[in-house]
Amino acid sequence: MDLDERKRQVLKVLISDYITTAEPVGSRTIAKRYGLGISSATIRNEMADLEDMGYLEQPHTSAGRIPSDKGYRVYVDHLMNAQKLTKEEIDLIQNSIYKAALGEIDKIIKETSKVLSILTNYTTLVTSPQAKKSSVKHIQLIAVDSMNVVVIVVTNFGTVKNSMVKLSQPITSEKLATINNILNDKLKGLTIEEINLNIISDVQRNVVGYNEIFNEIIPILCESLNIIDDGDIYLEGSSNIFNYPEYNAIDKAKAFLSVLDKKDFLYKLLSSEDENTKIFIGHENEHIEIKDCSLITTTYKIGDNVVGSIGIIGPTRMYYSKVLAILQCFRSYLNDALTSYYNDK
Incomplete structure (x- = not known):
């Protein structure tokens, strides 16, 4: 410098x-x-x-x-000087997250976004855990009868998907158990995005003698994995921008609000999987729509896996040290709460 x-x-x-x-x-x-x-x-x-x-x-x-x-x-x-949060602010963060953790995962993420917006007075974005980052915890094939099988996929995020397969020929419980064991042996622990054509081909080579039935089951299994979507994005405090004189001009405020209506664009803003907190100031933003704003992003984890992102958008005249302190505290409590939640599940 x-x-x-x-x-x-x-x-x-x-x-x-x-x-x-x-x-x-x-x-x-x-x-x-x-x-x-x-x-x-x-x-x-x-x-x-x-x-x-x-x-x-x-x-x-x-x-x-x-x-x-x-x-x-x-x-x-x-x-800038590092800023410490007050005990009241820390208690609000902790209590809001752990109270929400008594409910469902969506409630935790929604509450996180809401309290972040209240504490920072900026617009907040939080993505729910990305299911494609989850791994296969268990696959279960259950015979309804000799011609119909239910395929159940359970992920480590607690997501459960099931589908019915109608076979062209009957299957014995012994054959079904063998195929079930092979699928778990080869796919358990892999993330959904890691299960590609090469992995499926490797599984096929291990089911010699069961190929015809396996070929009927595997498309349904792949379909079950593919319909596990990437979750949602929670937006809070979009009207907070009107608290700042930089956005007194109605055209500028409308342009900002129109950006917040574009879900795909918001996902792009939070697409990084870098665990480090990042700050993009004004023209450092690669997206022209927010060249007059600052964006602070970070990620949160379940265990050791990055599963979602948090973003704060405001004017370049942002209270950076305060926002960074809030994000650091929030991420720590959120990581702990989500890890405990999924371990319990």
Whole structure:
């Protein structure tokens, strides 16, 4: 970073002030409020240098400065102070998640999204656990009679799918048990997205003598796996954007709200499986629809497996340190709650 200590101080307090007030910040304001030990004229010169270097912008002649995307990036990476949550905030997070965990998985995720929106005052997105990341826990073939078999697939996420297979020839309970054992031996522990044509071909090579019946069962098994979908995405706080003066212009607000109606687009925003929390500021976003926003994303896990994503969208003038503290706390409690939930299941 090409900034000396004085420029770092000026940039830090200017961005902190702008995040709080949403008003361009002048040298006199910094001199009066922050006691940097330097004159207003010196601060003004430092601000001019920071503008020339691309860290600040001047929206109007003779007005104060505001941070650029580049300025926010330096602030987030090097200047801002880590923030601690209050006991009340931590209790709210913990209680909301564990209370929801007494219900169904969708209730946990929906409650997570709602409380995140309340605590951050931004728009929140949370994907439900992606079923294709789940693994096969058990396959059970049950004979209704000699010509009809029920195929049951159970995943480690607790998802259960069953389908009926009508055979072209009768099958004995011994043959059905053999095929059942082979399927479990070869497929148990594999994620749904790992069960491809090569895996199925390998299973076929192990059912010599049962090929005809197996060939009737396997399409139904594959269909059962394929209909386990990728879940849903929960959106909360879309109207929070109206709390920020950056979106007072109705056209800008409408454009933002229209983006939130596009489910496929929202999935793209949260498509990363990187376990690290990521911050995309303004034009760092690859999607033009949110070039005026900041997006903070992270993931959550069941056990050691990343199964879903969390996103916070707001103006570039975001309380980054507070949001990061909230996300870190939320992710920790959510991981514990979901892991316990599925272990119980």
